Amino acid sequence: MFHIADSRPMLWSIALLSVLASGCTGTRYMPAQGQLAGPATAPQALQGFAGTADIQLDLPGGYASPEARNYPTQLATSEVSRWFADAGEDLTVSMHNENIDDSGWITMIPYFLTLGILPSWVTTKGETVMEVKAGDQVLFQNREPVQYKSALSMLLPTAYLVGSPGTEQYEVMTNDQLNRHKQALQQFIQSQQAGYESAVSAGTVDAYRQYLNNNPESFFRMETLRRLAELAPATHALPYHRDNIAIDSAYIVYLPDEYDIWFLGPQDLKVYDVLRLSRDEDNTLLASRIRATRQPYKVFNTDEIALLKEGGLSSDLIAAMIDASASSQTGPTPAPPAVASAAAQPAGTPAESPAQNGMSDIAAQCAKRYAAFKACDQVPSFGANICRSQVKKKYSHIACELIQ
Template sequence: MTCSATTRVALWATLLACLLNSGCTGTRYIPSQGQLASPTPPPQALKGFDGNARVELNLPGGYASPDDRAYPTQRANEDIQNWFADSGDDLTVAVRNENIKDSGWLSMLPYILTLGILPTWLTTEGETVMEVKSGDEVLFQNREPVAYRSALSMLLPSAYLLGSPGTGQYQVMADDQLNRHKQALQQYIQSQQKDYETAVSAGTVQAYRQYLQDNPESFFRMETLRRLSELAPATHALPFHRDNVALDNAYIVYLPDEYDIWFLGPQDMKVYDVLRLSREEDETLLASRIRAANQPYKVFNGDEIALLKEGGLSPGLIAAMIDASANPTSVKPAAVAPTVTSATSGAASPGTPSPAEVTAQPGMADIAAQCAKRYAAMKACDQVPSFGANVCRSQVKKKYSHIACELIQ
C-alpha cells in the first residue's frame, strides 16, 4: 500500500513537472543602450577577399526550444558569407558568445505556486565577440554586450507579456549584434583610410614610400604599393622598381610584365640571383657556373637583353644564360624552376619534352617566368602583416592565373 501511494505521488509529481515545462514560451531581446543599431552594410573593403564564416551563437539558457536558440547562428552565417567576393580562405569572420550568465531563477517559485499561470523567466546576459582572422592571426576584434529574456507559462499565454514566441526576437538579436560588429569594423577601416589619405595627399613617390615605412601593418599597404607603381618613369624605370622591391617585397605583385624575365632560372640561380651574385663573385667564375649547371633560362630577344643590361647584368653573364638555354645537351628542362616547370611540362604534353623542344617554344619559358614570379610574389605576401597580406594574395591570384601555376602552387 505504501509503495502504491509513493508511486502515485511520484507519477503526479512527474506529470506536474511535464505540464509546468510544456507551456508557451516567449523571448525578448534587450538591445544595448535601449535601442537597436541602425542597419549597416558590410565593409566594402571585404569584397576584395574570399572568406568564410565561423559562427557559434547558439544561446545557452532560457526556455525556448533548441532550434529557436540555434537560429542566430544560422542567420549570422548566411549574412557574413555575403560579405565576401566568394567562399574561400583569405579571411575568416568568427563570432561567438562569451561570459554568459543567467538570472531570474526565483521567478520559478510563483510559477509553481500558481501552477504555471504566472510566467517564470530567465534573463541571459553576456557578450558576443567578432574576430576577423587570417589563418590563426587575429586582425580585428570587437566585443558587444548581449542580453535577452526568455519566459515560460503553462495554463495562460502570460509568457507572451515578457516576449514573443518563435524565432522573431532571435532574428532581431542576430541582426542587431552583426550591425554593431559591422559598424565597429567599418570605423576601424575608415579611421585608417582617413590617416592614409592625409599621409599621401602630396601624391609623390616619397610620400608613398614614407607611408610604407611608417605604417607596416596598414590596411592600405597594398593600395600604397599599387599607387606607387603608377608613378614609375616612362623610361629607365628599373632602378625605380628595384628600390620599391627593396622597400617592400610585395611590390613584386605590381612589377610590369616585362620584368618577369628576372624570375627565370633554376632555384637559387634565377636572373635576379645572378645579378646579386655578380656583386659578390668573379664574373668569369659565375658565368662558368651558369654554363656548367646546364639549366635553361631563355634565349633572350633584343628588348629583353637591353632590360637585363639596364638592370646591371653584364653582357658576359647574359651570354652565359643564353648559352645554357640554347645548349642542346641540356637534360633537365624542369630546372628552369624546379617547382614550376615540371608541372608546366606535364600540362603541355603527356611526355617530357626534350631540351630542344623547350627552346623551340618561347611561350613555355614565358609561363615558367610567370609561375616563378607568382611564387616569389606569394612568398612576399606572407611578409605583409594584417589585411594587406590577403589583399596581396588576391592580387597575385588575379594577375598570375595560368593553369600550370595554379596546379603547382
C-alpha cells in the same frame, strides 16, 4: 509486486512536472541603450577576399528551445558568408559569446505555486565578440553587450506578456548585433583610410614611400604599392622598381610584365639571383655555374637583353643563361660555343621554337607568382591577404596552379 494503483501518484507527479517544464515560451531582446542599431552595409573592404565565417552564437541559459538557440548561428553564418568574394582562407570572420550569465531563477517559485499560470522568466546577459583574423593573427576585434529575457508559462500564455513566441526576437537580436559589429569594423577601416589619404595627399613618390616606412601594418599598404607602380617613369624604370622592392618586397605583385624575365631560372640561380651574386662573385666562375646547371632560362630577344643589361647583368652572364637554355633542350651534349654569340647577335635565329618561348614565358610568370606569394608572407596585417588576392588575380595560369 508492483500495482498500477500504487503508482498513480508518482505517474501524476511526473506528468505534472513534464507539463510545467514544457509550457509556452516567450523571448524579448533588450538592445543596448534601449534601441536597435541602425542598418549597416557589409564591409566593402572584404569583398576582394576569399573568406570563411566561423560563427558560434548559440545562446545558453533561459528557456529557449535548442532550435531557437541555434537560430542566431544560422542567420549570422549566412550573412557573414556573403561578405566575401568567395569561400577561402584569406580571412576568417568569427563571432562567439562570452561572459554569459543568467539571473531570475527565483521566479520559478510562483510558477510552480500557480501550476504554471504565472510565468517564470530569466534574464540572460553577456557579450558577442567579432574578430577578423588572418590565420591565427587577430586583425580586428569588437565586443557588444547582449541581453534578452525569456519566459515560461503553462495553462495560460502569460509568457507572451514577457516576449514573443518562436524565433522572431532571436532574428532581431542577431541582426542588431551584426549591425553593431559591422559599424565598428567600418569605422576601424575608415579611420585608417582618413590617415592614409592625408599622408599621401601630395601624390608624390616620396609621399607614398614615406607612408610605407611609417605604417608597416596599414590596411592600405598594397594600395600604396599599386599607386607607386603607376608612377613609374616611362623609360629606364628598373632602378625605380628596384628601390620600391627594397622598401617592400610585395611590390613584386605590381611589377610590370616585361620584368617577368627576372624570375626565370633554377632555384637559387634565377636571373635576379645572378644579378645579386654577380656583385660579389667572379663573373667567369658564375657563368660556368650557370652553364653547369643545364636548366632553362630562355633565348632572350633584343628588348629583353637590353633590360637585363640595364639591370646590371654582363653579356657573359646573359650568354651563359642562353647556353644553359640550349643545353637543357639538347641533353647531355655540351652546347656549342656559337650559342654564346646569341648575346652579341640577339636578332638572329633563336635556338627555341615559338612554343618553347611560350613555355618560357609561362615559367617566368609562375616563378614571379611564387616570388610574389613569398613576398606577401612578409606583409603584416590585412595587407598580406590583399597581397595574396592580387597575386591570384594577376597570375591565374592553370600551369602555375598545378606547379605550385
